[in-house]
Amino acid sequence: xxxxxxxxxxxxxxxxxxxxxxxxxxxxxxxxxxxxxxxxxxxxxxxxxxxxxxxxxxxxxxxxxxxxxxxxxxxxxxxxxxxxxxxxxxxxxxxxxxxxxxxxxxxxxxxxxxxxxxxxxxxxxxxxxxxxxxxxxxx
Numbered sequence: 001x002x003x004x005x006x007x008x009x010x011x012x013x014x015x016x017x018x019x020x021x022x023x024x025x026x027x028x029x030x031x032x033x034x035x036x037x038x039x040x041x042x043x044x045x046x047x048x049x050x051x052x053x054x055x056x057x058x059x060x061x062x063x064x065x066x067x068x069x070x071x072x073x074x075x076x077x078x079x080x081x082x083x084x085x086x087x088x089x090x091x092x093x094x095x096x097x098x099x100x101x102x103x104x105x106x107x108x109x110x111x112x113x114x115x116x117x118x119x120x121x122x123x124x125x126x127x128x129x130x131x132x133x134x135x136x137x138x139x
């Protein structure tokens with residue numbers, strides 16, 4: 001684990017869904033000087049999983065959808081990181097193609113990725129789990 005406090009992290013869909021449920025991931029957003037970024041593609045994935053997620057946690061789907069929209073994240077469109085899609089594909093195409101957009105954004109911005117998914121470990125970037133970020137950020 002890298003113990004350097006990041007200024008920004010690129011958030012994967014799994015941690016965003018956990019934050020929506022107000023699980024431990026939500027505490028990461030309490031770090032005053034941390035900027036959480038993600039892609040429109042990652043948010044689309046979050047919306048795609050929202051119905052199953054709402055049923056699992058016995059939450060109203062409309063409340064979940066609203067919470068997704070209110071997440072305090074900077075959102076990037078594909079045109080913002082298109083220059084790094086091929087590089088991200090080289091690392092991830094054989095693992096989880098859904099992660100390519102987030103990886104491209106992180107590569108473009110030069111920021112760590114926040115995920116609890118092992119698929120992104122192939123990237124030449126720092127990867128933080130929620131537990132690691134909570135510890136580093138002291139939240």
